[in-house]
C-alpha cells in the first residue's frame with residue numbers, strides 16, 4: 001500500500017432469517033457494535049440494506065479494515081459474503097461516519113435506477129455500487145448525521 005493511502009473494501013451479503021425479521025433492530029445493534037471499534041481503529045464507512053442484502057463499504061488503514069472485515073465474515077447475521085472491491089486509495093469517499101446505516105426507502109427506489117440494483121448487487125460493477133451508496137449518503141446526509149450523533153451518544157457510556 002502506498003504511503004498515505006487507505007484501503008477501500010466493498011462487500012455484499014445476504015441477510016440470514018434470524019436477522020431479517022427484526023431488521024431495524026439488527027441494524028441498530030450492528031451500528032452500536034461498530035461505532036466504538038471503528039472509531040478506535042479509524043475505520044469509516046456506510047452500511048446499506050434492501051431487506052434481503054447487506055452492502056457495506058469500509059475505509060481505513062489496511063490492517064484496520066482487514067481486522068474489521070475478518071469479524072464481519074464470522075457474523076451469522078448474514079451469509080454468502082462476497083468481496084466486491086478491495087483497493088488502495090489516496091482518499092476516502094465515506095469519511096463522515098465511523099459507520100452509518102440505512103435500509104431501502106421509497107425515496108431510494110426512485111434514486112436507484114429502476115429500483116432493482118438490489119438484485120444485482122453481486123453482479124453490478126463495484127464502482128456503480130459505490131457510486132449508488134455515495135449518492136444515498138448525500139441524499140440522506142442530514143438523517144444519517146442525526147443517526148450518527150444518536151449512536152455516538154448511546155455508546156458514550158459503554
Ligand SMILES: Cc1cc2nc3c(=O)[nH]c(=O)nc-3n(C[C@H](O)[C@H](O)[C@H](O)COP(=O)(O)O)c2cc1C
Pocket residue numbers: 030033034035037038047054056068071072073074075077078099
Ligand atoms: C452486516 C454487518 C456489518 C458489520 N459492520 C461492522 C463494522 O463496521 N465494524 C465492526 O466493528 N463490527 C461490524 N459488524 C459486527 C461484527 O461482525 C462483530 O459482531 C463485531 O465486530 C464483534 O466482533 P468480535 O466478536 O470479533 O469481537 C458488522 C456485522 C454485520 C452483520
